[in-house]
Amino acid sequence: MNVNLQYAERVYSALLSLYPVRFRVRFAPEITQLFRDCCHDALEKGEVAVLAAFLVSALRDLLVSILRERRSELMGPLNVDHPIVGIIDLMLIPSIVTVNLVVLGPVLTLLICGEVMPVDQFMMTSGCFSVAIGSLAVVTSLVITKLRPTVRLWVKLSA
Amino acid sequence: MTARKSTEPPAGSFLPLTPAVFHILLTLADGETHGYAIMQEVARRSGGSVKLGPGTLYGAISRLLEDGVIEESDERPDPKMDDTRRRYYRLTNFGGRVLAAETERLADLVRAARSTKVIRKLRPA
Numbered sequence: 001m002n003v004n005l006q007y008a009e010r011v012y013s014a015l016l017s018l019y020p021v022r023f024r025v026r027f028a029p030e031i032t033q034l035f036r037d038c039c040h041d042a043l044e045k046g047e048v049a050v051l052a053a054f055l056v057s058a059l060r061d062l063l064v065s066i067l068r069e070r071r072s073e074l075m076g077p078l079n080v081d082h083p084i085v086g087i088i089d090l091m092l093i094p095s096i097v098t099v100n101l102v103v104l105g106p107v108l109t110l111l112i113c114g115e116v117m118p119v120d121q122f123m124m125t126s127g128c129f130s131v132a133i134g135s136l137a138v139v140t141s142l143v144i145t146k147l148r149p150t151v152r153l154w155v156k157l158s159a
Numbered sequence: 160m161t162a163r164k165s166t167e168p169p170a171g172s173f174l175p176l177t178p179a180v181f182h183i184l185l186t187l188a189d190g191e192t193h194g195y196a197i198m199q200e201v202a203r204r205s206g207g208s209v210k211l212g213p214g215t216l217y218g219a220i221s222r223l224l225e226d227g228v229i230e231e232s233d234e235r236p237d238p239k240m241d242d243t244r245r246r247y248y249r250l251t252n253f254g255g256r257v258l259a260a261e262t263e264r265l266a267d268l269v270r271a272a273r274s275t276k277v278i279r280k281l282r283p284a
Contacts, residue, residue: 027217034213061212
């Protein structure tokens with residue numbers, strides 16, 4: 001095999017490792033084989049330009065495809081029946097409220113005001129920050145709740 | 160071809176298909192084949208307007224397998240003539256219905272377009 005082609009194949013195979021694991025395990029050997037076949041086709045046509053054009057298009061195709069597979073992995077259906085999802089669901093709001101009151105409010109007060117203040121004033125400011133963060137959390141959870149039926153439908157359709 | 164379980168979604172829920180997927184299914188409608196042959200046949204069939212790279216082709220194959228539109232075939236048309244490392248794919252019954260539904264949809268679109276005055280004027284004599 002042409003040394004340059006061997007090198008190109010090695011680089012291409014290395015780039016395949018950017019695919020999500022499941023996709024890579026299943027399809028990487030076939031993709032590599034197809035890449036090899038196409039390179040041989042291009043070489044048989046006898047023009048370096050044909051091979052170079054194929055290599056450029058294959059690289060572009062690979063990068064676009066990696067992004068697409070990564071995105072579909074990230075946006076893929078959640079397994080809502082998994083027990084861990086139920087626990088997270090149950091603990092989410094109490095955890096946010098606790099962290100908000102005990103940590104975020106006081107820390108934000110210290111960071112923003114940055115000076116020693118009387119305890120009652122500190123508590124008041126910290127409380128205001130906590131309410132603000134809490135409101136944000138409520139809005140976020142409402143958005144999640146609105147999205148959940150869509151996710152469930154998605155899971156059902158793809159099952 | 161194998162039948163899918165009765166919970167399969169209606170063929171229409173997969174429409175519209177992308178040109179690449181439509182050409183892949185058309186190629187597989189002619190018989191089971193492997194990735195390299197699919198790539199060449201799609202380029203030939205589309206007159207070069209649809210060129211599938213290896214990544215795009217196997218991304219589409221992955222989704223079609225997941226949806227049960229195509230399936231992997233264990234048979235080899237002629238094992239002596241072929242590389243045994245290649246995997247062959249074929250259309251499922253459900254995939255055939257998806258392809259038929261998309262073809263019907265495209266035919267309806269063409270009919271609707273041809274019925275307009277502008278297109279009738281532009282048609283070659």
